[in-house]
Structure formats: structure tokens, C-alpha cells
Amino acid sequence: MYDSIVSYLALVLLAAIPLIVTALGGMFTERGGVTNISLEGIMIIGAFVGLVTVNKLPASWFSSNFVLYLCGMIAAVIGGLIFAGIHAIAAIKMKANQIISATAINTLAPALALFLTMSLTLGEAQGSDKILVNGTRFIIERVPLLADIPFIGEVFFTNVYPSLYFGIAILVISSIVLYKTKFGLRLRACGENPHAADAAGINIYKMRYQGVFISGILASLGGYFLVTSFTNEFDATVSGFGFLAIAVMIFGNWKPKNIAFTALFFAALLTLSKGVAFFPALENWLYPPIPADTPPEQIAFLTYVSTKVIPNIISMLPYIATLAVLVLSSKKSAAPKASGLIYDKGER
Amino acid sequence: MDYAIEMLNITKTFGPLIANNDVTMQVKKGEIHAILGENGAGKSTLMSILFGLYKADGGIIKINGEQVDIKDPNDANRLKIGMVHQHFKLVEVFTVLQNIILGVENTKRGFLETDSARKKIIELSERYNLKIDLDKQIRDISVGMQQRVEIMKMLYRDADILIFDEPTAVLTPQEIDGLFDVIRFFAKEGKSIIIITHKLNEIMDIADRCTILRKGKCIKTVDVKDVNAEVLAELMVGREVNFTVEKTVAVPKEIVFEVQNLNLFDKDKTKKILNDINFNVRSGEIVCVAGIEGNGQTQLVRAISGLNPSVEAGSVMILNGINIVDKSIRDRIELGLSHIPEDRQRYGLIMDYNLSENMVSNTYYHPEFQKHGLIRFDQIKKYTEDLIQKYDIRSSLGATSSARSMSGGNQQKAIIARETSKNHNFLLAAQPTRGLDVGAIEYVHKTLIAERDRGNAILVISLELDEVMNISDRILVMHEGSIYAELDPKKTTISEIGLYMSGSKRQTSEVKHEQV
Ligand SMILES: Nc1ncnc2c1ncn2[C@@H]1O[C@H](COP(=O)(O)OP(=O)(O)O)[C@@H](O)[C@H]1O
Numbered sequence: 113m114y115d116s117i118v119s120y121l122a123l124v125l126l127a128a129i130p131l132i133v134t135a136l137g138g139m140f141t142e143r144g145g146v147t148n149i150s151l152e153g154i155m156i157i158g159a160f161v162g163l164v165t166v167n168k169l170p171a172s173w174f175s176s177n178f179v180l181y182l183c184g185m186i187a188a189v190i191g192g193l194i195f196a197g198i199h200a201i202a203a204i205k206m207k208a209n210q211i212i213s214a215t216a217i218n219t220l221a222p223a224l225a226l227f228l229t230m231s232l233t234l235g236e237a238q239g240s241d242k243i244l245v246n247g248t249r250f251i252i253e254r255v256p257l258l259a260d261i262p263f264i265g266e267v268f269f270t271n272v273y274p275s276l277y278f279g280i281a282i283l284v285i286s287s288i289v290l291y292k293t294k295f296g297l298r299l300r301a302c303g304e305n306p307h308a309a310d311a312a313g314i315n316i317y318k319m320r321y322q323g324v325f326i327s328g329i330l331a332s333l334g335g336y337f338l339v340t341s342f343t344n345e346f347d348a349t350v351s352g353f354g355f356l357a358i359a360v361m362i363f364g365n366w367k368p369k370n371i372a373f374t375a376l377f378f379a380a381l382l383t384l385s386k387g388v389a390f391f392p393a394l395e396n397w398l399y400p401p402i403p404a405d406t407p408p409e410q411i412a413f414l415t416y417v418s419t420k421v422i423p424n425i426i427s428m429l430p431y432i433a434t435l436a437v438l439v440l441s442s443k444k445s446a447a448p449k450a451s452g453l454i455y456d457k458g459e460r
Numbered sequence: 461m462d463y464a465i466e467m468l469n470i471t472k473t474f475g476p477l478i479a480n481n482d483v484t485m486q487v488k489k490g491e492i493h494a495i496l497g498e499n500g501a502g503k504s505t506l507m508s509i510l511f512g513l514y515k516a517d518g519g520i521i522k523i524n525g526e527q528v529d530i531k532d533p534n535d536a537n538r539l540k541i542g543m544v545h546q547h548f549k550l551v552e553v554f555t556v557l558q559n560i561i562l563g564v565e566n567t568k569r570g571f572l573e574t575d576s577a578r579k580k581i582i583e584l585s586e587r588y589n590l591k592i593d594l595d596k597q598i599r600d601i602s603v604g605m606q607q608r609v610e611i612m613k614m615l616y617r618d619a620d621i622l623i624f625d626e627p628t629a630v631l632t633p634q635e636i637d638g639l640f641d642v643i644r645f646f647a648k649e650g651k652s653i654i655i656i657t658h659k660l661n662e663i664m665d666i667a668d669r670c671t672i673l674r675k676g677k678c679i680k681t682v683d684v685k686d687v688n689a690e691v692l693a694e695l696m697v698g699r700e701v702n703f704t705v706e707k708t709v710a711v712p713k714e715i716v717f718e719v720q721n722l723n724l725f726d727k728d729k730t731k732k733i734l735n736d737i738n739f740n741v742r743s744g745e746i747v748c749v750a751g752i753e754g755n756g757q758t759q760l761v762r763a764i765s766g767l768n769p770s771v772e773a774g775s776v777m778i779l780n781g782i783n784i785v786d787k788s789i790r791d792r793i794e795l796g797l798s799h800i801p802e803d804r805q806r807y808g809l810i811m812d813y814n815l816s817e818n819m820v821s822n823t824y825y826h827p828e829f830q831k832h833g834l835i836r837f838d839q840i841k842k843y844t845e846d847l848i849q850k851y852d853i854r855s856s857l858g859a860t861s862s863a864r865s866m867s868g869g870n871q872q873k874a875i876i877a878r879e880t881s882k883n884h885n886f887l888l889a890a891q892p893t894r895g896l897d898v899g900a901i902e903y904v905h906k907t908l909i910a911e912r913d914r915g916n917a918i919l920v921i922s923l924e925l926d927e928v929m930n931i932s933d934r935i936l937v938m939h940e941g942s943i944y945a946e947l948d949p950k951k952t953t954i955s956e957i958g959l960y961m962s963g964s965k966r967q968t969s970e971v972k973h974e975q976v
């Protein structure tokens with residue numbers, strides 16, 4: 113039981129980190145007054161660029177896999193910044209509709225990643241649309257000393273991906289930047305009442321560019337963290353994690369701490385189907401063995417239920433929860449008031 | 461003579477519109493200088509240029525004799541120019557302290573540092589007697605305190621040129637006195653003050669000199685001690701103005717509209733916006749609801765007109781004997797309600813429809829305007845042309861002009877024409893003169909009184925106390941969603957109304973009944 117809990121917690125953390133990091137990106141851009149629903153697309157770009165980088169750079173150049181991992185992060189961020197830049201220019205400079213420009217990115221990103229995968233033969237084999245991940249090489253087996261702490265040592269310091277530490281650091285830094293710095297105060301003012309910020313001598317456009325760029329950095333890292341630690345192969349999708357991150361941001365009320373808890377909650381649901389395997393008793397209950405005396409005509413049906421129906425219902429849970437949660441929380445949402453609105457200096 | 465501020469030959473256009481046309485204004489050091497002008501005269505635009513929010517197309521600005529280039533509010537800040545805007549520029553979810561330091565924050569090792577700011581603000585607030593709660597959020601404090609926060613923002617930035625854009629519009633008479641005391645104290649300390657207003661008595665009360673703008677042009681700068689209110693009014697409007705509204709004594713008859721125990725909560729169901737409202741309006745009288753903006757008047761209008769039908773159970777509104785609480789807007793209109801809405805561009809007109817289409821927007825389904833489901837455009841055109849004549853509605857293309865192309869005054873005339881020409885006996889007029897020039901205001905007042913004399917019941921919501929005193933036959937004063945007093949305009953004074961408006965006084969229910 114103890115081992116099961118540890119394994120499940122580690123799995124939840126693994127899924128929660130990309131959600132947290134991406135949702136924080138969404139939080140920064142929205143706090144500055146620009147909505148960015150292209151988090152999904154930017155995650156895909158981050159994942160793609162980062163993966164290709166760690167796969168194609170010769171391992172012999174690097175003293176350790178950790179440095180290689182860092183290089184992947186940097187490459188992912190560059191990719192994310194470019195795509196966030198497209199959105200920023202459209203939304204801030206050209207004053208375009210922010211939903212449309214972000215949707216364009218969401219459509220473009222997977223198509224571009226797939227196209228490049230195939231045409232440059234980045235995949236596993238000629239003509240394959242899948243890139244092999246091989247993320248386990250980045251696992252940190254144990255952190256000396258800390259790994260000996262009971263429980264915490266096992267969850268946080270044994271067999272973990274570097275993304276765990278980067279994610280936690282990003283969470284802490286985000287929270288400090290948002291609430292304890294001049295930048296955070298100004299950014300929030302731009303998202304709440306840009307006219308007030310303007311009158312206080314703040315350059316709205318500059319702040320908003322920074323907000324969108326931060327979302328590009330964080331979403332691309334989110335994508336990179338997700339694919340390197342959560343999947344075996346990458347075929348130009350992050351399976352809706354970007355949209356889930358937006359839900360996390362909304363339910364987390366645009367606040368870092370709430371975002372972290374919400375992400376853990378969603379991650380717990382997301383990993384449920386895999387997590388069940390850690391708890392034999394639960395697994396037994398969900399998928400009872402088919403009794404020996406079952407009439408043969410029923411065996412096919414029962415097998416179908418336990419291999420197709422139940423797992424699918426469990427996989428649906430996070431998305432159903434998203435809907436439920438958004439409906440329930442929409443009433444007391446504390447969305448930045450000017451988020452998504454174009455700021456026009458002349459307008460009164 | 462040394463001038464603190466010189467704005468010379470300033471011109472500013474918005475597209476085809478010339479908001480400031482070769483305006484020159486000079487303010488001496490330590491004086492209180494008023495800018496007078498009707499709505500749309502270009503006062504706010506001129507001051508926004510001085511504050512760096514807009515860039516002038518032509519002209520130069522000198523501060524203390526030196527020519528300057530004010531590109532943004534930071535430049536203004538550096539030149540020690542501060543401004544309290546007509547619509548406050550505050551972040552609702554920030555605390556008072558955060559709002560004051562926003563843009564000029566202190567930092568220590570990269571982190572925000574607020575202790576020194578707090579100390580400085582407390583000193584300033586004691587020195588100028590400006591009471592503010594530093595740790596409350598803006599959305600939780602009164603409008604009066606919000607204004608003090610705006611003033612504190614200027615003082616915190618060590619401004620010595622202070623611009624106030626219509627600072628009295630949101631205040632009670634008592635709060636206005638307090639504000640003027642502070643402004644006088646600033647002037648005595650040598651700060652130069654510019655105060656924008658279109659209220660003449662305030663200029664006579666506080667200003668040393670006054671610059672008058674009309675339609676973007678600078679008319680004249682006068683010494684206030686050499687003029688009186690009539691002269692100022694004439695300069696502002698360009699012709700003689702009749703201040704008093706002529707009307708006979710009202711002869712109210714039967715009750716046309718009655719509200720009983722009207723209660724309404726806000727969207728989240730957390731705050732009561734209308735609290736047990738009871739009153740009636742009789743035929744042949746004008747009842748005015750007075751109060752400071754945001755005390756529930758808008759919600760009262762929305763409840764009566766049906767724009768917000770979600771009143772609490774138990775609320776009763778009787779129009780011509782029928783409870784309209786559950787009736788649709790169209791039913792209410794058919795039962796005799798006419799409504800001149802507060803936001804005329806949003807609820808009064810369809811801006812991209814032409815005048816004739818707007819004239820029948822709530823009656824187009826009547827047989828005289830449609831047959832077998834098809835609109836009878838010829839009839840509508842004829843009807844509109846009649847009204848254009850009768851109400852003197854001016855527009856470039858007559859019945860086919862789009863509502864958007866018309867001036868504010870003529871838009872309002874069109875709405876009044878529509879609402880008073882249709883079948884009705886109860887007229888609900890929400891801030892019917894807001895944003896209109898003096899000529900149009902006179903016109904609206906005359907029309908309301910003619911309506912009354914025709915035997916209709918009229919309910920007017922107004923923020924202007926002069927208007928309330930001039931046209932009403934009975935006054936209801938609203939404060940925080942409740943009726944605080946019911947007064948007879950002939951027996952009360954503006955300052956008494958002010959006490960009820962601010963909630964510092966409240967009639968007991970017995971008195972109210974006596975007066976009915
Ligand atoms: N940002 C803007 N865009 C377009 N027109 C404007 C803008 N600001 C002001 N105006 C127009 O300029 C004129 C002057 O406005 P304003 O300076 O606000 O007048 P005042 O403060 O004297 O009431 C008005 O006709 C107004 O509609």
C-alpha cells in the first residue's frame with residue numbers, strides 16, 4: 113500500500129508539473145490583459161523543438177544528460193517565444209481578435225510539427241510521424257542525502273525527472289514575481305484597468321508583450337516537460353493539455369497557489385487509469401475477474417466492458433470534471449477585467 | 461507676470477472632429493483657474509494634452525516659462541503635473557496604497573518596498589486632512605474616498621500643478637465644500653490649480669480666473685470677480701440663457717404608477733441594491749429621484765422598464781392597475797410605459813438604423829406600421845417626418861439619416877419624440893439631460909412639463925440638483941438603494957437634499973406618510 117501511494121503520487125506530480133507550468137504561462141499573459149488560448153499550440157512547438165534538439169545533438173558533446181536536458185529546454189523556449197511573438201504582434205500591435213490569432217497558432221503548430229517530422233525524417237523510421245522520446249535517460253535516480261528522508265525522499269528525490277524541480281521553482285518564482293515585484297504590480301494593473309496604468313505612466317504595450325512572451329516561455333516548457341516525462345513517442349500532439357491548462361488557470365482563479373492545487377487535482381484524475389494499476393485491490397474491484405462458470409456468450413461482453421468501457425470512462429473523468437468545475441466556478445471567477453480587450457489609448 | 465502653465469495655440473483633432481481649435485490658456489502660479497464649457501467643448505481633451513495622455517496636433521506648452529514636450533504621463537509627472545480624471549483611473553482590485561504607488565514604486569533588492577511610501581502618505585494625509593484607508597481595496601471604498609485617493613496620487617508624486625476634471629460631479633454638496641477647502645489650501649501653499657466644471661456657482665465660489673471654451677474654441681479668459689453667473693453662462697453658450705423653468709402649479713390626480721416593497725439583489729445575490737422601495741407617481745405630476753450616482757437609481761430604472769426583471773419575490777409594481785412585475789418589456793410598453801433610457805446610445809437607439817426605423821422601434825408591429833407581416837415603410841416615413849417637424853429634430857438626411865450620424869442633443873430629441881408620441885400615460889426619464897448642452901436641456905425640461913400638463917405621470921431620475929429643484933413637484937432622495945426622504949421642492953433646500961443624499965440624515969416613515 114505504502115509503495116502504491118508513493119508510485120501514484122509520483123505519477124500525479126509528473127502530470128501536474130506541465131499543467132502547472134503552462135497554466136502559469138496563461139496566468140501571466142491574462143494578468144497583463146491578453147488572452148492566449150494558443151497554449152496548446154505553443155506546448156506542441158516547445159515539445160517538438162525540444163525533443164528534436166535532444167534527439168539530434170550528439171550525446172558525446174555533453175558531460176551529462178542533465179546538460180542535454182537543459183539544451184532541450186532552451187531550444188523549446190526559443191520555439192515558444194517565436195510563436196508567442198506571432199500572437200503578441202497580432203493581438204497587441206495589429207489589435208487583431210485574440211481568439212482568432214491564437215486559434216491560428218493552435219492549427220498551425222501541430223501541422224507544422226508533423227510536416228517537419230515527416231519531411232525531415234525526424235521520426236523513428238522513414239515516413240513515420242512519430243518521434244521516439246527515450247525520456248528515461250533524464251531521470252535523476254537519487255539525490256544524495258535528501259533521498260533518505262522518509263516518504264518525501266521517495267516521492268521527490270528518488271527516480272524523478274528534472275522537470276519536477278524546474279516546475280516547483282517556476283511556481284515559486286511566478287508567485288513572487290506576480291505579488292512582490294514592481295513588474296507584477298504593473299502587469300496586474302494592465303490586465304485590470306489599462307487606463308489607470310496608462311495614467312500612472314506605465315507602457316501598456318510593453319507590459320503586455322512581456323506577459324505574452326512569458327506565456328510562450330512557460331507553455332513551451334510545459335510541452336517539453338510533458339513529452340519528455342510522460343510519453344514514449346511524440347506525434348505532434350499534447351492531447352489537450354494546453355486547453356486543460358487554461359481550465360486549470362480559470363479554476364485556479366489566476367492565482368499561482370490555486371493553480372498549483374487545481375493542477376494536482378486534475379493530474380490525479382488524469383492519471384487515474386494508469387494509477388489504478390498500483391492498487392491491486394482497486395483494480396480488482398474495477399475489473400473483477402470473469403468467473404469460471406460464466407456462459408461463453410457473456411464472456412465476450414464482460415471482456416469488452418473491462419477492457420474498453422471502464423477504462424474509457426475513467427479516461428473521460430478529467431474532461432467531465434473540467435466541464436463541471438468550469439460551470440460551478442464561473443460565478444465567482446476573478447478574471448482580470450481587461451483580459452482579451454484591445455487597449456486603445458484614444459478610447460475613453 | 462510669471463505663468464506656471466502656458467498652453468499656446470493648441471489644436472487637437474479626432475478624425476474630422478476638431479476637439480481643440482487654436483486654444484490658448486495661461487495659468488498663474490498659485491491661482492485657481494477654472495475651465496468652463498458645455499459638454500463636448502473640449503475641456504477634458506485640453507487637459508489630457510497637458511497631462512500627456514493625448515498628443516496635440518499643433519501649439520506649444522510652457523511650464524514655468526520653459527517650453528516642454530509632454531509625450532506621456534511620465535513627462536507630466538516629471539514636470540510635477542498631476543491630474544484627477546473625470547472618470548477615476550484606479551484599479552478596483554488593488555488596495556489604496558497600491559494604487560497610489562503604481563508607476564512610481566520603490567524597490568529593495570528587486571522586491572516592492574512599501575513602508576516608506578506608507579509613511580509619506582500618512583504624513584500627507586494628516587497635513588491636508590485627507591482621510592483614506594490605505595489597506596482597503598478601491599471597490600470597497602466610497603466615491604468620495606476614491607477621489608481623495610486620486611488627489612493623494614498627485615500629492616505623492618509631489619505635483620504642484622493640479623488638474624481636477626469635473627471633480628464635483630460625483631460628490632454631495634457637503635463633500636464639495638470639503639473638497640474646495642482642500643483646493644484652497646493647495647493654492648495658498650503656492651500650487652497652481654486648474655478645475656474643470658460646467659457648474660457656474662462653483663466657479664463663482666472657488667476660482668480666481670476662468671477660461672471659457674465653446675465648441676473647441678477658446679472664447680475668453682475672465683477675472684471671476686469682474687463677472688457674474690449670467691455673464692459666464694452667456695459666454696459659455698453664446699447666447700442669453702433662461703435659467704428658471706417656467707411652470708404652473710401641479711394638479712396631481714389619480715395614481716398611475718406605484719411601487720411596493722421593491723427589492724433587488726446584485727448579480728451574485730450578495731448585495732442588496734434596492735431595498736424596500738415604496739412610492740407612487742400620480743397623473744399630472746413630475747416626481748424626481750435625486751441621489752449620487754451609483755446609489756441604485758440605474759437599477760431602479762432597469763427594474764421598472766423591465767431591462768432587469770429579476771426583482772425579489774414580493775416586489776410589486778402597479779401600472780394603471782396591473783402588476784407588471786412579471787410582464788415582458790413589450791407588455792409594459794403596451795400598458796402605457798414610455799422610457800427615456802439613461803444610456804441613449806445603448807438602450808435608446810439602434811445606432812446604425814436610420815431615424816425612421818428608430819422612430820418605430822417599439823411600435824413597428826402596430827397595424828399602422830405593418831400589414832401581413834410586412835413593414836409599411838411609406839407610413840413610417842410619413843410618421844417620422846411629422847415628428848421631425850414637431851420636435852425640431854435636426855439631421856443631415858432627415859428621416860433616412862443614421863442615428864449614429866446625429867449629434868447627442870438630436871439623438872435625445874428623437875428618443876423623446878418617439879416616447880412621448882406613442883400611446884402612454886407614464887413617462888420614465890433617466891437622466892434625460894445628461895451630456896446635453898444648455899439649449900437642449902431647456903428643450904427637454906419644457907417637453908417634460910408639457911407632458912405633465914397633458915395629464916401624464918412622470919418619473920425623472922436626475923443627478924443634477926438644480927434640475928431636480930427646477931422641474932420636480934415631488935422629490936425622492938435615494939441613498940444606497942433606499943429612499944431616504946420624500947421632499948417638497950418648494951419647502952426644501954439643496955443642502956438639505958445633500959444631507960439625505962449622503963445618508964447623514966433619514967426621514968422616519970411617519971414623516972414620509974404625512975407628506976404624501
Ligand atoms: N478619444 C476620442 N476619440 C474621438 N472623439 C473624442 C475623443 N475624446 C473626445 N472626443 C470628442 O471631442 C470633443 C471634446 O470632448 P471632451 O474634451 O471630452 O469635452 P468636455 O470635457 O469639454 O466635455 C467631443 O465632441 C468628444 O466627443
Ligand SMILES: [Mg+2]
Pocket residue numbers: 503504505546625626
Ligand atoms: Mg470632460
